Amino acid sequence: MDIQNPKFVCRDVRVHYGDFEALHGINIDIADRGVTAFIGPSGCGKSTFLRTFNRMNDTIEGARVSGSVTMDGQDIYDKGLDPVLLRARVGMVFQKPNPFPKSIYDNVAYGPKIHGMTSGKAEMDALVERSLRRAGLWEEVKDRLKIAGTGLSGGQQQRLVIARAIAVNPEVILMDEPASALDPIATAKLEALIQELKERYCIIIVTHSMAQAARVSDKTAFFYMGDLIEYDATEKIFTNPGDTRTQDYITGRTG
Amino acid sequence: MDQIILYILILMVVLTVGGFIYNKNLALDRYLSSRAHEEIGTTLLKGSGWHSQASYHGYFTAWVVGFCSFLLFVAGLYFRNGSEVYDLIWLALVLASGVCIVFLLNRKISPEFAARTWVERFIHFCLIVLSFIAVLTTFGIVLSLLFESLRFFSKVSFLDFLFGLQWSPQTALRADQAGQSGSFGAVPIFAGTFLIMLVAMTIAGPVGLMIAIYLSEYASAATRKIVKPLIEILAGIPTVVYGFFALLTVGPTIRNFAETLGFSVPTQSALAAGVVMGVMIIPLISSLSDDVINAVPQSLRDGSYALGATKSETMKQVVFKGALPGIIGAFLLAVSRAIGETMIVVMAAGRAANLTGNPFEAVTTVTVQIVALLTGDQEFDSPKTLAAFALGLVLFVITLILNMIALSVVRRYRERYD
Numbered sequence: 001m002d003i004q005n006p007k008f009v010c011r012d013v014r015v016h017y018g019d020f021e022a023l024h025g026i027n028i029d030i031a032d033r034g035v036t037a038f039i040g041p042s043g044c045g046k047s048t049f050l051r052t053f054n055r056m057n058d059t060i061e062g063a064r065v066s067g068s069v070t071m072d073g074q075d076i077y078d079k080g081l082d083p084v085l086l087r088a089r090v091g092m093v094f095q096k097p098n099p100f101p102k103s104i105y106d107n108v109a110y111g112p113k114i115h116g117m118t119s120g121k122a123e124m125d126a127l128v129e130r131s132l133r134r135a136g137l138w139e140e141v142k143d144r145l146k147i148a149g150t151g152l153s154g155g156q157q158q159r160l161v162i163a164r165a166i167a168v169n170p171e172v173i174l175m176d177e178p179a180s181a182l183d184p185i186a187t188a189k190l191e192a193l194i195q196e197l198k199e200r201y202c203i204i205i206v207t208h209s210m211a212q213a214a215r216v217s218d219k220t221a222f223f224y225m226g227d228l229i230e231y232d233a234t235e236k237i238f239t240n241p242g243d244t245r246t247q248d249y250i251t252g253r254t255g
Numbered sequence: 256m257d258q259i260i261l262y263i264l265i266l267m268v269v270l271t272v273g274g275f276i277y278n279k280n281l282a283l284d285r286y287l288s289s290r291a292h293e294e295i296g297t298t299l300l301k302g303s304g305w306h307s308q309a310s311y312h313g314y315f316t317a318w319v320v321g322f323c324s325f326l327l328f329v330a331g332l333y334f335r336n337g338s339e340v341y342d343l344i345w346l347a348l349v350l351a352s353g354v355c356i357v358f359l360l361n362r363k364i365s366p367e368f369a370a371r372t373w374v375e376r377f378i379h380f381c382l383i384v385l386s387f388i389a390v391l392t393t394f395g396i397v398l399s400l401l402f403e404s405l406r407f408f409s410k411v412s413f414l415d416f417l418f419g420l421q422w423s424p425q426t427a428l429r430a431d432q433a434g435q436s437g438s439f440g441a442v443p444i445f446a447g448t449f450l451i452m453l454v455a456m457t458i459a460g461p462v463g464l465m466i467a468i469y470l471s472e473y474a475s476a477a478t479r480k481i482v483k484p485l486i487e488i489l490a491g492i493p494t495v496v497y498g499f500f501a502l503l504t505v506g507p508t509i510r511n512f513a514e515t516l517g518f519s520v521p522t523q524s525a526l527a528a529g530v531v532m533g534v535m536i537i538p539l540i541s542s543l544s545d546d547v548i549n550a551v552p553q554s555l556r557d558g559s560y561a562l563g564a565t566k567s568e569t570m571k572q573v574v575f576k577g578a579l580p581g582i583i584g585a586f587l588l589a590v591s592r593a594i595g596e597t598m599i600v601v602m603a604a605g606r607a608a609n610l611t612g613n614p615f616e617a618v619t620t621v622t623v624q625i626v627a628l629l630t631g632d633q634e635f636d637s638p639k640t641l642a643a644f645a646l647g648l649v650l651f652v653i654t655l656i657l658n659m660i661a662l663s664v665v666r667r668y669r670e671r672y673d
Binding site: 054056059061084085086087088089091092094096098099100101102110111114115161164165168174 | 475476552554555556557558559560561562563564565568572573576577
């Protein structure tokens with residue numbers, strides 16, 4: 001699929017865990033702005049692939065990535081590139097909400113603090129408020145910023161984690177099954193939030209819910225057994241898939 | 256031991272096992288013959304109308320026989336007068352009662368009898384009794400400490416003991432001897448205890464914590480596998496070995512080093528004992544802290560890395576914060592270990608009850624004084640020996656409080672992540 005000015009260009013990306021090859025040479029271009037969804041059955045490598053975009057696989061012992069991944073034309077696996085700086089540009093939201101054992105305020109302020117993004121308390125207050133507003137959580141927590149982030153509900157925690165990611169002003173937000181631990185109402189709120197965020201950020205979302213992929217994404221990539229089977233506009237994938245394996249998966253015959 | 260006691264014990268086992276086998280097989284026979292249709296070779300309980308499996312009828316018999324013969328055994332031991340006739344009657348009684356019970360219980364074997372429920376009740380009862388034994392033992396120790404201490408406090412005032420600044424427990428052997436009433440101010444020896452504990456924690460705290468951080472966050476799996484057991488070897492060294500290490504190696508080294516600087520320092524000092532004690536409790540702190548650091552979920556580290564935090568930022572601000580209550584718990588346990596430690600201080604700290612904050616001087620600790628007070632030819636009701644119980648009581652209260660705080664802190668921490 002042809003994409004104008006892609007944010008990421010991946011060529012022959014392979015990921016090994018020890019001797020096991022989890023991804024067998026993925027080629028894909030990811031658009032800047034908008035939502036790209038990765039779908040596929042469990043163990044197909046979609047989460048592994050997502051973690052190559054911010055080099056989170058580096059933190060797993062025995063994981064190796066080969067091939068090339070470029071972001072705005074720059075190889076993110078270049079030896080001279082500091083993964084710490086990359087992760088400041090590519091934020092990530094995980095499957096299970098993982099707020100730090102700190103207050104709501106400190107959770108959001110954590111990233112800006114370590115990157116030295118603000119000078120003074122007033123600026124930080126403003127940044128925290130802006131991030132929480134963008135994550136759609138401000139109204140619910142503005143009177144209790146000092147309580148522990150772990151005391152919020154699951155859906156609120158997940159939006160807090162998104163606020164935390166937004167606060168470091170990333171260009172990309174990776175989401176690894178962000179709604180799988182949430183109830184339908186919290187999920188709906190989260191999906192509405194993704195719709196707003198896609199105006200500003202490049203969002204890549206891994207999801208097990210076909211309906212969610214269809215609702216929130218602009219483009220969908222279908223992974224199967226470590227291969228990228230099909231990648232196209234979401235509408236096309238869900239109405240007229242080109243591969244029978246995609247067809248079988250989205251109609252529920254496999255996976 | 257008398258042979259008769261051995262015979263009775265063997266008889267009890269035989270009766271119990273025999274009762275089990277006999278009544279189990281009997282139950283099996285009745286159960287099979289009561290089945291409506293023939294399904295040879297199966298002992299399935301389901302649908303047969305029997306409440307309990309045959310083996311439970313056997314267990315029930317075994318419990319009753321075992322329990323009754325145990326009671327008879329204990330009663331017999333109590334009333335024993337040494338005559339052979341008595342012993343033979345005793346043996347016969349155990350045998351007869353066991354056999355009678357087995358046959359009496361035959362009648363109980365029926366579909367309705369809830370043998371399984373009864374067996375479970377027996378087990379429940381035994382578990383309660385066993386846990387009571389542990390609790391009662393603790394109570395016994397505490398009470399004996401308490402009563403002996405009260406005897407001590409009837410001779411020496413409680414306030415003088417707790418706040419007195421002079422510790423010299425020598426009492427006169429003859430009434431006309433000089434200095435006949437010793438002075439029992441415990442402040443110097445508690446000060447010595449805390450001084451050594453402080454030295455030990457100054458060594459063990461940072462070192463143990465850093466080891467834990469290295470092992471859990473930085474070391475590779477292979478390194479960890481080798482280093483962790485090696486460190487834990489430190490915990491397996493007998494404390495008496497640490498003691499003479501402190502006395503013969505560390506103490507003289509400190510003294511010689513101080514001499515080259517022009518100071519005079521005794522071989523036995525708070526510093527020598529404290530340093531070695533610190534080495535001893537390093538594995539306690541590193542192991543416990545390593546466990547709590549590992550218990551911090553990986554997802555928190557991932558969240559921090561994903562925000563562009565470095566490993567050390569993640570460690571300092573997220574992992575450490577999450578593990579802090581557990582680490583505090585580990586430190587408190589280490590403190591109570593240091594306070595209660597005896598052998599190292601007996602050998603390396605000295606016996607002079609100096610009230611000092613200078614770690615280069617010889618001090619003495621509560622445990623050392625207890626050893627000193629009880630190893631001697633004193634009569635048992637002199638204030639000198641009774642003082643040991645008072646010291647023990649105060650020490651016990653202190654470590655008890657520390658352990659309670661530590662455990663509650665650790666528990667609160669666990670609740671948060673499970």
